[in-house]
Amino acid sequence: MNINDDFIHALLIEDNPGDVRLINEMVKENKGRTIILEHQSTLSEGLQALLKDKYDVLLLDLNLPDNKGFGTFIKVYSQNPEIPIVVLTGTKDVELAIKSLHNGAQDYLTKGEIDSALLLRAISYAIERAGLLRVVQSELDERKTIERELRKVNRALRMVSECNQIIVHTSEETDLTKKISKTISTLGGYQSVHIDLLDQQNGISSQSFILENGQSLKSILSLLNGVFDLIKKKTLETGEDIICNDIQIDDRFQSLRDKINKLGYRSFMVLPLKSDGLLLGILQIYSKEAKQFDSEELKLILELREDIVYAIVSIRAQKEHLRTEETLRKSEEKWRSLVNTIPDYIFLMDTEGRLLFVNHDIAGITEKQAIGRSVNEFLSKEAQTIFRKKSKEALDTREIQFAEHSSNETQNDIKNFEDYLVPIIGQNGMINFLVISREITERKKAEEKLLIAKEKAEESDHLKTAFLHNISHEIRTPMNAIIGFSTFLNDPDLLPEKREDYTEIITQSCSQLLAVITDIISIATIEAGQEKIYEREINLNLTFKLIYEQFASKAQNMGIAFRYQNQLSDIEAYICTDEIKLTQIINNLLVNAFKFIEKGHIDFGYNLKDNNLEFYVKDSGIGIAREMHEKIFERFRQVEITETRQFGGSGLGLPISKAYVELLGGKIWLDSELDKGSTFYFTIPYKKTNNPAFLKEKQPVKAIKIDIEEPKTLLIAEDGDYNFILLKELLSDLNFNIIRAINGIQAVEICKSNPGISLVLMDIKMPIMNGIEATKLIKKNRPDLPIIAQTAYALEHEITRFKDQGFIDYVIKPIKKDELFTVISEVFHEV
Ligand code: ADP
Numbered sequence: 138m139n140i141n142d143d144f145i146h147a148l149l150i151e152d153n154p155g156d157v158r159l160i161n162e163m164v165k166e167n168k169g170r171t172i173i174l175e176h177q178s179t180l181s182e183g184l185q186a187l188l189k190d191k192y193d194v195l196l197l198d199l200n201l202p203d204n205k206g207f208g209t210f211i212k213v214y215s216q217n218p219e220i221p222i223v224v225l226t227g228t229k230d231v232e233l234a235i236k237s238l239h240n241g242a243q244d245y246l247t248k249g250e251i252d253s254a255l256l257l258r259a260i261s262y263a264i265e266r267a268g269l270l271r272v273v274q275s276e277l278d279e280r281k282t283i284e285r286e287l288r289k290v291n292r293a294l295r296m297v298s299e300c301n302q303i304i305v306h307t308s309e310e311t312d313l314t315k316k317i318s319k320t321i322s323t324l325g326g327y328q329s330v331h332i333d334l335l336d337q338q339n340g341i342s343s344q345s346f347i348l349e350n351g352q353s354l355k356s357i358l359s360l361l362n363g364v365f366d367l368i369k370k371k372t373l374e375t376g377e378d379i380i381c382n383d384i385q386i387d388d389r390f391q392s393l394r395d396k397i398n399k400l401g402y403r404s405f406m407v408l409p410l411k412s413d414g415l416l417l418g419i420l421q422i423y424s425k426e427a428k429q430f431d432s433e434e435l436k437l438i439l440e441l442r443e444d445i446v447y448a449i450v451s452i453r454a455q456k457e458h459l460r461t462e463e464t465l466r467k468s469e470e471k472w473r474s475l476v477n478t479i480p481d482y483i484f485l486m487d488t489e490g491r492l493l494f495v496n497h498d499i500a501g502i503t504e505k506q507a508i509g510r511s512v513n514e515f516l517s518k519e520a521q522t523i524f525r526k527k528s529k530e531a532l533d534t535r536e537i538q539f540a541e542h543s544s545n546e547t548q549n550d551i552k553n554f555e556d557y558l559v560p561i562i563g564q565n566g567m568i569n570f571l572v573i574s575r576e577i578t579e580r581k582k583a584e585e586k587l588l589i590a591k592e593k594a595e596e597s598d599h600l601k602t603a604f605l606h607n608i609s610h611e612i613r614t615p616m617n618a619i620i621g622f623s624t625f626l627n628d629p630d631l632l633p634e635k636r637e638d639y640t641e642i643i644t645q646s647c648s649q650l651l652a653v654i655t656d657i658i659s660i661a662t663i664e665a666g667q668e669k670i671y672e673r674e675i676n677l678n679l680t681f682k683l684i685y686e687q688f689a690s691k692a693q694n695m696g697i698a699f700r701y702q703n704q705l706s707d708i709e710a711y712i713c714t715d716e717i718k719l720t721q722i723i724n725n726l727l728v729n730a731f732k733f734i735e736k737g738h739i740d741f742g743y744n745l746k747d748n749n750l751e752f753y754v755k756d757s758g759i760g761i762a763r764e765m766h767e768k769i770f771e772r773f774r775q776v777e778i779t780e781t782r783q784f785g786g787s788g789l790g791l792p793i794s795k796a797y798v799e800l801l802g803g804k805i806w807l808d809s810e811l812d813k814g815s816t817f818y819f820t821i822p823y824k825k826t827n828n829p830a831f832l833k834e835k836q837p838v839k840a841i842k843i844d845i846e847e848p849k850t851l852l853i854a855e856d857g858d859y860n861f862i863l864l865k866e867l868l869s870d871l872n873f874n875i876i877r878a879i880n881g882i883q884a885v886e887i888c889k890s891n892p893g894i895s896l897v898l899m900d901i902k903m904p905i906m907n908g909i910e911a912t913k914l915i916k917k918n919r920p921d922l923p924i925i926a927q928t929a930y931a932l933e934h935e936i937t938r939f940k941d942q943g944f945i946d947y948v949i950k951p952i953k954k955d956e957l958f959t960v961i962s963e964v965f966h967e968v
Pocket residue numbers: 725729730733756758759760761769774775776777785786787788789790791792815
């Protein structure tokens with residue numbers, strides 16, 4: 138209503154008819170705008186009328202029949218705050234009128250003082266003031282709205298900014314959604330915020346709620362999940378956002394209306410969180426106010442939604458990245474620990490030889506330090522060349538290459554490696570080499586040893602073959618002579634001189650044969666470790682003299698100057714040693730000296746040096762090449778091994794000599810040059826004896842004639858018939874009455890039953906009872922009966938014990954007449 142309108146529509150609530158009439162009169166008198174005045178007499182009728190019609194102004198008497206005083210004003214005003222009210226009051230009630238003015242009335246008129254002009258002015262002013270007030274009020278309202286909007290936008294901005302802070306600083310999904318829900322709810326002023334995250338099968342993987350205080354989780358959950366299901370379905374189908382500004386009037390969500398109403402919500406928003414068309418989750422926001430989401434706010438929330446999506450995607454990518462990294466790390470760790478436990482060197486290098494990976498420290502340099510360095514730094518010059526060559530071949534052929542190299546360490550600590558060079562072609566066509574290097578030093582050594590052993594075995598095989606040829610030759614040659622010339626002896630027409638010659642040839646051949654057999658037995662005994670030393674006191678000078686005499690005639694026949702030299706006096710020359718072995722060694726050396734000489738001289742002798750006796754045998758023969766100086770001491774070894782060789786021999790003399798020298802505690806060596814002759818040296822410890830009187834000088838072997846005046850009974854214990862016949866024949870010139878026993882027992886019995894027996898020749902090896910046992914038994918009855926052992930040379934260690942076993946002396950088979958006679962004559966001399 139406007140005061141410039143033609144009519145003023147006024148309502149008078151007044152119970153006094155006089156006052157009503159008076160006011161009507163005054164209104165009529167009005168010359169200005171027409172006032173149409175309606176009248177009601179009670180408050181209730183007045184209020185009814187106000188509800189029904191619209192009035193520009195209300196004239197209100199405070200004392201009405203149904204309500205009196207200030208209460209009347211309040212009731213009217215509270216129902217119609219818009220309408221300008223002019224209070225009519227009596228003079229006594231002015232205070233009430235003023236109170237009404239303070240509470241919203243526009244003016245008051247005191248009854249009895251009103252005139253028409255006053256009334257009209259009061260009405261006009263009231264209407265005008267009310268109009269102005271309305272304008273002011275609406276401006277105020279508008280301002281308030283703007284302020285509220287501003288506050289809201291501010292809050293929304295803060296919400297977005299805080300959410301962004303959270304996004305930046307949070308690295309875990311559930312943590313993120315919880316914090317964001319809380320911030321949206323607090324700063325956005327929403328009662329409930331809910332973020333569901335989905336897993337790959339679109340099931341809920343995590344849920345974060347923010348609920349208003351006092352809300353039951355159960356009820357809100359049932360709502361949220363209901364909405365969620367609906368929205369998920371819808372979102373999966375259409376992917377659209379859902380924004381409902383008032384559930385009361387929005388029919389799209391009728392099915393949810395009851396639930397939402399029950400919780401007191403009016404508006405809500407459901408936004409899918411999507412990335413690249415993939416639904417990651419759903420954001421739900423509920424508010425109690427209708428029309429909560431204006432366009433600005435909506436814009437911000439939609440932007441925020443994008444930020445949340447971005448954050449989730451980043452977190453997931455980061456997580457995936459970490460997981461991949463972890464998987465990679467674990468796989469690398471596994472691979473590394475595997476590769477590191479392999480003792481071989483495994484390394485990766487580029488075509489320039491730069492190391493890209495190594496599995497071990499190399500030459501004291503750690504794996505880390507080695508990376509980037511050239512492989513050549515760790516290789517010998519030879520190995521560098523091999524690697525270069527093999528790398529090139531691998532590049533050309535693209536095939537695995539195999540090589541062997543040795544380390545560049547000091548010569549005596551050299552290490553060998555075998556290498557596999559594997560070309561590895563990368564995706565970009567780049568080639569690297571994987572090298573697997575295995576140390577094979579021990580294997581190499583073993584191979585070398587095996588090779589040497591094989592060569593040795595072959596050589597020894599070869600030597601054995603040569604030996605068998607030689608030995609066959611060495612045995613057959615004398616045998617040939619023995620058999621051949623023996624048949625001539627049967628010829629009755631054979632001239633006596635010839636017979637003598639032939640007999641000499643046969644004897645010589647027998648000695649030769651015996652020497653060969655002796656050597657074979659000796660080497661076998663040595664190799665079986667059975668050879669032992671039997672030391673006794675000897676006079677070295679005497680031994681030398683005997684040896685010299687043995688070779689003197691041979692030297693004379695050959696026209697060779699032959700000398701010997703003793704350094705020690707005869708008294709100093711009493712030493713303790715194994716005479717048989719010492720003689721054998723010197724003999725062997727002299728036999729060789731005579732064998733390998735044509736003309737010139739042969740000297741032998743000894744010197745005392747540092748408590749050792751140093752013996753020498755020197756010849757001016759063919760000499761021995763330097764490279765053979767050690768080899769000739771190996772068994773069967775001879776310098777000359779051709780079929781057409783000119784010198785005989787079995788190749789056993791030097792090895793036997795060497796073994797004997799070593800058994801005696803010395804060493805043997807030689808000094809020789811081809812064509813200039815040889816000197817063989819050997820040492821033995823000088824064990825001087827202080828009891829020369831103990832020694833019995835052995836007489837040189839010479840023909841002895843034994844004179845036995847009275848016939849003596851001699852028992853020969855011998856199982857071999859030929860040996861018995863030989864002995865009988867050898868002793869036929871002597872005045873012996875010979876009895877035979879064919880074993881030990883017989884010998885014992887014969888001696889028992891025949892006290893006339895004055896000498897026994899006892900064979901050691903016999904059936905039933907051996908000679909040693911028999912001798913013991915015989916000696917029990919006849920302690921003074923001289924018994925001479927006859928034995929084979931091979932049992933040398935027994936020979937030295939014969940004296941302890943009751944024998945007076947011994948002869949060695951094959952028995953030579955001279956030796957037998959010497960022993961028998963000595964026995965009879967002693968007896
Ligand atoms: P054998 O003389 O029976 O062949 P040895 O073992 O005594 O066997 O000698 C081995 C080899 O050593 C001889 O075959 C010979 O080649 C060489 N030899 C030994 N002594 C001499 C020497 N004094 N002069 C030259 N060569 C010798």
